[in-house]
Amino acid sequence: MSISKLDTRAHIQNLTAAKTLEPHWGYADRAIPCTNDAGSCAYLDVVYSAHDRGMLYTGILWSTFGAILFVWVILRHFNEPTTFPSLVVPRSVGFRKLRVSLAVFSRTYLLPDAVRMLFGRTTRLQVLVLTALAGYLLIFSFVGITYNTWITPVSGMDGVYNTRSSIGPWSDRIGVLAYALTPLSVMLSSRESFLYLITGLPYQTFNFLHRWLGYIIFVQSSLHTIGWCIVELRLYQPQPSVGVEWVTQIYMVWGIVAMIILLLIFLLSTPWGIRLTGYETFRKLHYVLAMLYIGACWGHWAQLKCFLLPSLIFWFMDRGARFIRTAILHYHPSEECGMLGFKSIEAAITRFPDEEHGDVIRLDMKNVQEAWNIGQHYYLCFPQGSVWQSHPFTPLNAPEIIKGQVKHSYILRVKRGETRKVADLASNGTSTTHVILTGAYGESITKELAPNTNIICIAGGTGITYVLPVLLSLAQQPSSSDRTIDLVWAIKHTSNVQWVRQELDILRKARKAMNLKIRIFVTREASSPTTSKESVMPGNNSDEKAMQASQQSPSAVDLCDCDFDVPMKLGGGLTDSSRHPDLQKLINEFLNNIIAGPTTIFASGPGGMLSDLRDIVASCNSASKVWKGQEKFDVRLVYDDRLEW
Structure with missing residues (x-):
């Protein structure tokens, strides 16, 4: 590899004197042999070994996720009820008895809420999973790094010394882990996540982990930024020239942009931020800022695009699957439809006034489609109000196909926004409204x-x-x-x-x-x-x-x-x-x-x-x-x- 292809982040290496360039996945190539002073060479040994171990640990992290999902699939297969009860042997009966007893035992201790003041109304099981993940990340944020301090001379400046320490390798480690967790965070937030196909758990089950994983990524990124600020703005000499040169590099500009965007995402996702902007505004901003954050991370450290590219792919797959679901539900080529056979559904409105607690409206409609499973829900969009908003509602009727059509009935508590617009239509004498459905989502019960x-x-x-x-x-x-x-x-x-x-x-x-x-x-x-x-x-x-x-x-x-x-x-x-x-x-x-x-x-x-x-x-x-x-x-x-x- 030529020197011109090296990342600008080449540390203190003398590239012109290098006989060979040693590649390191996710990092700048290393110049071999090291021609710096002994302290700097020892420091570079720690930097590259710590990074290589960090990449190994991210591989272990994702391998662990894969193993858990594989075991989940196996157990889920054995938990399926048998089609031929006469074929059940005594051993399978004993296995079922053990499985049910273990499920009851776990339900006794893991079903109640855990530390409601901190986690809200969340089960102990969810908090246990979060604790295991946080513990895993805490351990691998520190292991495999040699902790030491090296005082090295600044070339060409007598009496001026750099303080090189393990803060740099440690900051790199938690930065790598933050990158590695990004695709997982996107997967946990996806409505069309393949995690549902594997585990059978509905997408809303993962919302808690998505939120707290985002907090973990924010903490990791903040510590990564603080660590390198200490190194470049304090430990490296002479100042302020070293600090100014560092902060004006392109990769650092993108790093600052990424950190600012992540800070905005964090602030807007707090209860205070959601109340300030409104939930729909928060949701749209969250989508946009998340993609901008991933792009800024790519600009900051493109060597780790192996984590960023899947994040983008998962995000676009989720949006594409939503679009396809909606198109299939509303594609009626045999009817008089608009463009490409797409037609919204006309729903009858029934309004139940309640001045004290807010009106309730009922929507009844029919659509040519496959029946959903009991327990699932749909997202309803009211195009007469806004095509940019949709809200989840559960059909109150049993799914039945009658003459090729399935009836949907919904009850909506009128609040602000789109439900208020639908209620106003009913108040003004309009008996119907148009609805666009997306779904069905959720777990079949x-x-x-x-x-x-x-x-x-x-x-x-x-x-x-x-x-x-x-x-x-x-x-x-x-x-x-x-x-x-x-x-x-x-x-x-x-x-x-x-x-x-x-x-x-x-x-x-x-x-x-x-x-x-x-x-x-x-x-x-x-x-x-x-x-x-x-x-x-x-x-x-x-x-x-x-x-x-x-x-x-x-x-x-x-x-x-x-x-x-x-x-x-x-x-x-x-x-x-x-x-x-x-x-x-x-x-x-x-x-x-x-x-x-x-x-x-x-x-x-x-x-x-x-x-x-x-x-x-x-x-x-x-x-x-x-x-x-x-x-x-x-x-x-x-x-x-x-x-x-």
Whole structure:
């Protein structure tokens, strides 16, 4: 390799006297032999050996990721239910028993929240994974470096000395690790990530790791910058000429640009930054700044483009896959469509006014497409408002193909932005709006609906959309006498039942066959002469009683023949205990009443409710009892924490 092809970052090497150039992956070539003073040559030995080990450690890091994913695929294959139960041998039964017991044990200790003040509403499992990754990075940030200090003379300047230390090699090491983590960060943020295909975990599962991995990269980059500033602006002499020459080099200019962009990304991703800019603005800026950051990193140190190029590829693949998904959903060449057969979907709007907590709107539409899986969600874009925004919503109906079309129904709590524009259309007398769908995304929860599995569906407010498809799907299946099903729904007013009245009517008619009990808790509405407990809680097996209650209180019971629990007036106000259902009590009663079989709890609602449920479910699991054959102590929690409440 010619000297002209060397990177400008050639350290203190005498390139003209070099007999050969020794290549080092991800770094400047080294001049052999070293013709500097003994201290400088020893320092260069440490620099290059530390870098080579650092590249080896990044290889180990990515090999570890690959091994984990490979093992995950193998275990996931063995966890799939067998198609031919008659072929199951006793050894496989024993393996399943061990696997279930281990899952219950891990659920007991890893499901609850961990250090909520620092990590928010995040499970201990997520924090454990983050801790393992951070520990790995901490160890490999320091090992394999010889720590020493060398005082070397400055050529041509008597009495002037440079202080060379291991700060430089250490700063290079954490810089390399920051580069190596960049493609992983992009993968964790991708909606179309192949991690979902491998692990089966939905993309939102990786959001926590993406956010904290970004914090780690910011810390690494900051320490890398501080380390080299100390070396070049303080330890190397004479100053300020050495510092000025260093900071004006092209690679350093790009390094400063990259650090400024990364600082902006960090500040804008904090809760303070998101509130300041608004979530949609933050999201768009995050995309743009991330790509600019990768480009600036390329300009700073192109030798490590092996980490930057995959990052760009993953990013463009994610955007391309989103575009293709949307195009497929809306490609209807047989209909009168616009350009290239693309057509938005016309959705009927139903508005439910609520001045106190914000209106709710319901959208009903049909589209020619494949049915989605229960538990998945779509991103909805309203082109009459803006084509640059889309929001995730879960269809509340069961996926069915009828005459080639699939019906979508959604409930949206009106806030600011696009949902407000849709609500304004309804207020102005417009009965329909155009919708562009992207999806479906998320994890299928159909596997949790085995015939021997008892089910509790718990929802708060518009979270009912996550659990209704589960119940509607079960209503279409043959009934199972071995299964018990409960629905617990907390709403603010009895009138909120109108959001999903037709779906609740289906469940009401099928609940005897399903062994389903429906309980609705009203948290913001005190009882009154027209909404007393007696008038809104008809008996499960008494249609005559329900009809009498409906005549007494048409504003309440006509909404749904369900069990209502309305807080009583106490001194003109409501007690805290009367506002929300006691989930611990409800779940314990459910588990005490079931005879056999595991239990799955499907839940969606406010973050506080989900945190409580994680604690409750963890306390209900018992690996020792499951090992002894008591499956009722195998309690799983499947929840949707995607929505903002």
